[in-house]
Each structure stands twice: as C-alpha cells, then as structure tokens.
Amino acid sequence: xxxxxxxxxxxxxxxxxxxxxxxxxxxxxxxxxxxxxxxxxxxxxxxxxxxxxxxxxxxxxxxxxxxxxxxxxxxxxxxxxxxxxxxxxxxxxxxxxxxxxxxxxxxxxxxxxxxxxxxxxxxxxxxxxxxxxxxxxxxxxxxxxxxxxxxxxxxxxxxxxxxxxxxxxxxxxxxxxxxxxxxxxxxxxxxxxxxxxxxxxxxxxxxxxxxxxxxxxxxxxxxxxxxxxxxxxxxxxxxxxxxxxxxxxxxxxxxxxxxxxxxxxxxxxxxxxxxxxxxxxxxxxxxxxxxxxxxxxxxxxxxxxxxxxxxxxxxxxxxxxxxxxxxxxxxxxxxxxxxxxxxxxxxxxxxxxxxxxxxxxxxxxxxxxxxxxxxxxxxxxxxxxx
Amino acid sequence: xxxxxxxxxxxxxxxxxxxxxxxxxxxxxxxxxxxxxxxxxxxxxxxxxxxxxxxxxxxxxxxxxxxxxxxxxxxxxxxxxxxxxxxxxxxxxxxxxxxxxxxxxxxxxxxxxxxxxxxxxxxxxxxxxxxxxxxxxxxxxxxxxxxxxxxxxxxxxxxxxxxxxxxxxxxxxxxxxxxxxxxxxxxxxxxxxxxxxxxxxxxxxxxxxxxxxxxxxxxxxxxxxxxxxxxxxxxxxxxxxxxxxxxxxxxxxxxxxxxxxxxxxxxxxxxxxxxxxxxxxxxxxxxxxxxxxxxxxxxxxxxxxxxxxxxxxxxxxxxxxxxxxxxxxxxxxxxxxxxxxxxxxxxxxxxxxxxxxxxxxxxxxxxxxxxxxxxxxxxxxxxxxx
Numbered sequence: 106x107x108x109x110x111x112x113x114x115x116x117x118x119x120x121x122x123x124x125x126x127x128x129x130x131x132x133x134x135x136x137x138x139x140x141x142x143x144x145x146x147x148x149x150x151x152x153x154x155x156x157x158x159x160x161x162x163x164x165x166x167x168x169x170x171x172x173x174x175x176x177x178x179x180x181x182x183x184x185x186x187x188x189x190x191x192x193x194x195x196x197x198x199x200x201x202x203x204x205x206x207x208x209x210x211x212x213x214x215x216x217x218x219x220x221x222x223x224x225x226x227x228x229x230x231x232x233x234x235x236x237x238x239x240x241x242x243x244x245x246x247x248x249x250x251x252x253x254x255x256x257x258x259x260x261x262x263x264x265x266x267x268x269x270x271x272x273x274x275x276x277x278x279x280x281x282x283x284x285x286x287x288x289x290x291x292x293x294x295x296x297x298x299x300x301x302x303x304x305x306x307x308x309x310x311x312x313x314x315x316x317x318x319x320x321x322x323x324x325x326x327x328x329x330x331x332x333x334x335x336x337x338x339x340x341x342x343x344x345x346x347x348x349x350x351x352x353x354x355x356x357x358x359x360x361x362x363x364x365x366x367x368x369x370x371x372x373x374x375x376x377x378x379x380x381x382x383x384x385x386x387x388x389x390x391x392x393x394x395x396x397x398x399x400x401x402x403x404x405x406x407x408x409x410x411x412x413x414x415x416x417x418x419x420x421x422x423x424x425x426x427x428x429x430x431x432x433x434x435x436x437x438x439x440x441x442x443x444x445x446x447x448x449x450x451x452x453x454x455x456x457x458x459x460x461x462x463x464x465x466x467x468x469x470x471x472x473x474x475x476x477x478x479x480x481x482x483x484x485x486x487x488x489x490x491x
Numbered sequence: 492x493x494x495x496x497x498x499x500x501x502x503x504x505x506x507x508x509x510x511x512x513x514x515x516x517x518x519x520x521x522x523x524x525x526x527x528x529x530x531x532x533x534x535x536x537x538x539x540x541x542x543x544x545x546x547x548x549x550x551x552x553x554x555x556x557x558x559x560x561x562x563x564x565x566x567x568x569x570x571x572x573x574x575x576x577x578x579x580x581x582x583x584x585x586x587x588x589x590x591x592x593x594x595x596x597x598x599x600x601x602x603x604x605x606x607x608x609x610x611x612x613x614x615x616x617x618x619x620x621x622x623x624x625x626x627x628x629x630x631x632x633x634x635x636x637x638x639x640x641x642x643x644x645x646x647x648x649x650x651x652x653x654x655x656x657x658x659x660x661x662x663x664x665x666x667x668x669x670x671x672x673x674x675x676x677x678x679x680x681x682x683x684x685x686x687x688x689x690x691x692x693x694x695x696x697x698x699x700x701x702x703x704x705x706x707x708x709x710x711x712x713x714x715x716x717x718x719x720x721x722x723x724x725x726x727x728x729x730x731x732x733x734x735x736x737x738x739x740x741x742x743x744x745x746x747x748x749x750x751x752x753x754x755x756x757x758x759x760x761x762x763x764x765x766x767x768x769x770x771x772x773x774x775x776x777x778x779x780x781x782x783x784x785x786x787x788x789x790x791x792x793x794x795x796x797x798x799x800x801x802x803x804x805x806x807x808x809x810x811x812x813x814x815x816x817x818x819x820x821x822x823x824x825x826x827x828x829x830x831x832x833x834x835x836x837x838x839x840x841x842x843x844x845x846x847x848x849x850x851x852x853x854x855x856x857x858x859x860x861x862x863x864x865x866x867x868x869x870x871x872x873x874x875x876x877x
Contacts, residue, residue, distance in 0.1 A: 117877075130599070133598065214518035235782055397647075413793050467852070489794075491519070
C-alpha cells in the first residue's frame with residue numbers, strides 16, 4: 106500500500122499567474138477557461154431563468170469545480186446538481202448549498218457515505234430514488250443515522266437510464282416515501298437525456314413538450330393523492346429554452362452551458378437560432394513534431410480530450426479551416442488548409458472541446474485566462490470522484 | 492486560487508483491504524487488477540524477451556504506476572518508457588531506473604522541467620528528439636544546467652507521429668547530436684504504432700519485418716558514420732513476438748501486455764495463435780437501476796471507461812453473452828441474453844476494459860484482488876501528469 110507521489114501545487118503553471126502574455130506560455134496540454142465568456146454564460150442563463158420564472162440547480166458534473174459552483178450560486182442558482190456522490194461530497198465540503206444527487210445511490214458503501222454526507226450538509230441535500238428496495242434501504246439508514254433524508258422521486262422521462270418507468274410506479278414509490286420514517290419528499294426529478302442533442306430545434310421542442318405533458322400527469326397524480334411536489338427538477342442545456350415553456354419544471358439542471366462544446370454549439374445553432382452561450386472552455390496544445398508532410402503533431406490526444414463526440418475544433422493559434430485528429434494517447438494531428446502557414450515547433454494551439462464534461466474529467470486544473478493572460482488556476486475539485 | 496478538496500487516502504475502499512470476500516463489496520466504479528494475472532503477464536513477457544535475446548523497457552504510460560514498474564524491473568526490465576514528462580517525473584521520483592521519454596519535449600516549460608529531472612535522475616534518463624531546433628534547445632539547456640542529457644534519435648517508422656521522416660534526416664540529426672556539447676546519444680527509437688492493431692498476424696509480421704528492414708538501414712547508416720547506436724528501442728504489444736525476429740531492436744517498449752484489453756485480446760488472438768497474456772484489468776460497476784425493460788443500468792460510463800475502442804466486455808458477475816453499452820458520463824447499459832437472469836439492484840459486474848491505457852487514466856486507484864479478496868490498493872501515480 107502506497108500513496109501517490111504528490112502532484113505539484115496547482116500544477117506546473119502556477120508561477121505564470123498574473124504575468125502578461127502568459128496564456129501563450131502554458132505548459133501543455135492545459136485546460137483553459139476564458140473567464141469573461143464563463144461569466145457571460147452564467148449571467149445569460151441566470152437572466153433566462155429569471156425571465157422564465159424557473160429556478161436553476163446547474164449540473165456540477167460538467168465542471169466539478171467549487172469555484173464555478175460558487176459563481177453560479179452567486180448569480181442566483183439555488184444549488185447544484187451532482188451525478189456522483191463524490192461530486193456532492195466535494196460541493197458540500199466547499200460550502201455550496203442545495204446539493205441534489207441525480208443518480209440513485211444503491212450499494213452499501215454509497216449509502217454509508219450518503220448518510221455521513223447528510224449529517225454534515227446543513228444547507229440542503231437530496232438524492233434521486235427510483236426503486237422501493239432502494240427507498241427501504243435509505244429509510245433504514247437514515248433512521249439509524251438519526252437524520253431525515255430528502256429524496257426526489259426519479260421519473261424516467263423516456264430516457265430510461267434511471268427513474269420509475271410508469272406513473273403508477275412513481276405513485277407507489279411516492280406513497281412509500283411519504284410513509285417511510287426517516288424520509289421526506291423533496292420533489293420529482295425527470296431528465297430527458299434523449300432530447301438534449303436532437304439536431305433541430307423544432308423537433309426538440311415537439312418532443313420536449315410531449316415529454317413534459319407526461320411528467321405533468323405524474324405530478325398531478327401525486328398531488329391528487331395528497332403528496333405535495335414542491336420541486337420538479339430536470340432539463341438540460343439542449344432544452345434550456347423549451348423546458349420552461351411547458352410550465353411544469355420548477356428548476357433546471359442545465360450543465361454544459363457554462364462552457365459549451367463542439368456538440369452543443371452545433372445542436373443549439375440551427376436555423377436562425379443563435380444560442381446565448383459562447384465557448385468558454387478550450388484545451389491548449391503545443392506542436393511537438395513538424396516532420397510529417399500533411400500535418401503537425403501536437404501533445405494533446407486521447408488523454409486530453411473526450412473521444413465520445415466529434416473531434417476537437419481548432420481555434421486560437423490555428424489558421425482558419427484547420428482540422429484536428431486524435432493520434433494516440435498523448436498526441437493529435439493538426440491539418441491546416443492548403444496555402445495556410447503551419448504552426449511551428451513549440452507553437453500553442455487551442456481547440457474547442459468535443460464534449461465538455463468528460464474532457465474536464467481528464468484534467469486536474471483549469472487555467473483561467475482573461476485575454477492573453479493567465480489570471481488564476483482552479484482545481485477540478487471533483488475530478489474522478491465517484 | 493484554491494487547492495482541491497483533499498481526496499480520501501487511497502479512496503473509499505481502503506478499509507476493505509484483506510477482508511475475505513471484499514472484491515464483491517467495493518465502492519464502484521472501481522478499477523480492479525487481478526494480481527496473479529498481472530504477475531503472470533509480467534513473467535511471460537520477461538521469459539519471452541530473455542528467450543528472444545532482447546531487453547525490456549515496458550511502457551509505463553499503460554499503468555502509470557510505480558508499484559507495477561517496480562515489478563517489471565524486478566522481473567528483469569532495464570527500465571521503463573514514458574510518453575509524458577510528468578510520467579517520467581513520477582517514475583524517477585519512485586526510484587525506477589532507466590527511464591526513457593518517448594515523445595520529444597519541445598516547449599520552454601517542458602525543457603526546464605526536463606533539466607530539473609535530469610539533475611535528479613541518477614539511474615539513467617533519456618529523451619526522444621526528432622528535430623534540429625529541439626536538439627539545439629536541449630543542448631543549450633543541458634550546458635546551462637551543467638549535466639549532459641542522453642537523447643535517442645527518433646525515427647518515424649511509417650507511423651509519422653514523431654520522428655525523423657527519412658534516413659538522411661536521422662543521420663543529420665545524429666551528427667548534430669554527436670557534435671553538440673551537453674548531449675550524448677543513447678540510441679535510436681522507432682515506434683511503429685500503425686502495426687500494433689493489424690488484425691491478422693501474417694499481415695502484422697510482413698509489415699513489421701519490412702519496417703524493421705528500413706530501420707536496420709538507418710542504424711547501419713549511422714554506424715558507417717562512426718556513430719555508435721548501442722540501443723534500438725521500439726515495438727509494442729501487438730508485435731511483441733515479431734519485433735525480435737528482425738534482429739534490429741535491442742529492447743522492446745511493450746505496454747499493454749501487463750493488463751490486456753478487448754482490443755489487444757482480439758488483435759493477438761487470430762487463427763491458432765493464443766497470446767501468452769491474459770486479462771488482468773477490469774472495471775467493476777454496480778447495478779443502480781433495474782426499471783428499464785431491456786437492460787439494467789450500471790454506474791460506469793464515459794468517465795470510467797475509455798471510449799476510443801470497442802465497448803467494454805462484461806465478465807465476472809454478468810451472464811455469458813451479456814453486452815455493455817455506454818449510457819452517458821456515469822452510467823452503462825448491461826444487456827443480458829434472453830432467458831438469463833439479470834443482475835439485481837446493487838449487484839457488481841466486472842468488465843474487460845476496451846482500451847486499457849486511457850481507461851486507467853480515468854481512475855485514481857487500482858484495487859488489487861486475489862480471487863475474491865481485495866489485497867491492496869495502488870495509486871495510479873501518474874494519472875493526468877503531462
């Protein structure tokens with residue numbers, strides 16, 4: 106049994122903070138946040154939610170950062186959503202209120218950790234539940250721990266990842282929760298993951314409204330039973346402007362809007378519609394080899410970018426029309442268009458990330474820039490936490 | 492500027508070490524090593540190399556673990572290969588001798604760190620170089636630091652990721668290295684990444700031998716120039732038994748053989764040929780939702796498995812013929828064959844990893860098991876180190 110060799114505090118770029126022009130000097134590959142763009146995205150979503158009359162509980166699985174969660178809360182969010190218990194532990198530990206865990210916590214070690222977290226969470230904690238056996242186990246543990254646990258009834262919303270499959274199941278579970286000692290019902294959660302990336306807005310809207318209609322029926326069913334449903338939580342960046350229209354959600358679990366990525370930029374930018382969010386997240390790479398005929402080789406590959414989406418999109422430092430391909434664990438190929446000048450050995454190139462959430466999870470630090478200067482470094486606090 | 496919320500020492504499973512049956516109680520998703528299989532793989536490659544008359548410098552990018560590197564060295568390896576400087580820092584810091592960095596280190600911050608590492612590396616350190624400008628920068632830095640730097644001339648071997656593109660370029664660079672103050676030539680490196688995953692052994696063999704012939708000409712060209720080439724380093728798990736045949740490599744940079752994965756198990760298992768390596772690495776997941784009709788939902792998704800290869804392959808805990816699909820950041824779908832019993836809520840299922848290297852990089856800890864007992868936890872020391 107041995108501990109890891111300790112990592113350098115804040116990584117190899119800490120000494121560059123505040124030095125003019127330091128964005129071009131980073132040790133790479135480096136995850137980069139454009140701070141102004143990040144703050145505009147947070148403000149735009151806050152304004153949207155306010156105008157639409159819904160609360161925000163943004164998904165911290167995207168950023169896994171207490172610094173960013175704090176900014177979201179300061180802009181009016183009532184808390185954050187987390188998918189893993191480890192993320193929730195980090196957020197509660199960082200003083201973030203209103204933490205909701207969107208995935209059922211089922212196994213014995215997870216339930217033990219959840220009870221420990223519930224004891225320390227003085228500003229609200231809730232967890233999704235979708236099965237009578239799980240609810241029974243949670244209730245028993247909460248009674249043993251001596252503190253009530255708030256649950257949200259998870260309804261599957263056609264995504265069928267977690268959640269009760271039918272309104273009848275949701276009602277049965279809600280009745281059980283109402284009657285269970287140690288449990289209180291915080292509300293209903295329903296995430297329509299299958300809608301988020303539909304390519305046209307019209308089709309997304311039609312399906313989102315249809316799904317919201319089903320959810321409304323579930324909520325009404327519970328209410329007819331005398332079970333209050335103060336919170337209806339769901340939605341995502343792909344349907345951020347459609348979910349409030351249905352007037353059933355009381356809060357949105359939007360995540361990716363803080364950063365945006367190649368995938369969401371495409372999905373939201375159909376027809377005349379321009380999303381009010383901009384790219385705030387990049388991975389900076391360096392050119393490390395220039396001997397190949399058709400491309401230059403960079404130092405950012407499969408271990409610096411998520412590979413489940415489209416390829417990274419070259420931006421700052423790459424000629425317009427450049428293209429990026431993965432080239433193994435630690436390398437990429439940058440193709441520049443005919444006639445354009447190739448970045449030289451050691452040059453920095455930044456790319457828009459393909460899928461922001463799993464890209465962030467590959468990095469330990471955010472390099473926060475304003476213009477061409479590194480102004481701060483934030484830890485990806487919950488990276489790898491389960 | 493703030494530091495990450497500290498992670499629990501060795502993660503949430505530390506208290507289970509040594510408890511009989513603890514493999515089935517892990518907090519998940521958890522990276523699992525079958526210790527006996529790992530040790531058999533290390534022994535099999537050591538025996539193969541000894542019989543073939545080549546040295547081993549296994550690639551630590553696969554495991555990023557000092558514990559595993561130490562076992563490889565104890566079994567006869569002369570050192571380890573690393574692709575990132577951060578991996579090399581961790582290996583040198585962990586007392587591993589003979590560390591070779593297989594990717595050119597080009598930028599100013601990387602060269603500064605390389606010089607710092609070279610000062611502390613008393614048991615051998617070398618780095619790949621593929622460009623005159625980079626060699627000049629390294630030589631100047633080594634002179635300034637007051638300690639000579641050992642380089643391997645990188646020859647591209649048709650892979651064209653890094654390396655000199657032609658024999659003439661390699662010769663020019665070797666001459667420059669011979670004449671540069673502060674530099675010594677450790678040998679030549681040539682990695683044929685394009686060969687490793689060719690599906691049939693006959694085709695892999697034909698191409699590997701052709702490529703080795705080109706490399707032999709480069710080595711002979713340098714030697715005719717009076718430049719000694721004591722080391723010729725290259726090869727991978729896909730060509731582990733073909734590379735020695737060419738009698739040009741003095742050492743192999745094999746990596747994935749320690750663990751194996753879905754991809755390599757397929758590539759090496761063609762025709763009558765059975766590889767002498769077995770699966771030693773798994774990701775253990777738990778079933779967290781059972782409400783969907785066609786599958787159960789687990790807690791291991793895009794952030795627990797690499798997504799650049801085939802899907803994970805269900806093993807321990809899943810009925811024969813089960814199938815796995817990704818279901819977002821933190822979830823997977825497990826389909827069992829018709830008639831088979833579905834694992835219940837909370838049940839553990841282990842999967843063979845799709846592509847071992849980037850899967851390991853998603854985890855902080857190895858859970859080392861023998862049979863059904865967790866016997867140790869090792870840190871993934873160099874996870875995320877660049």
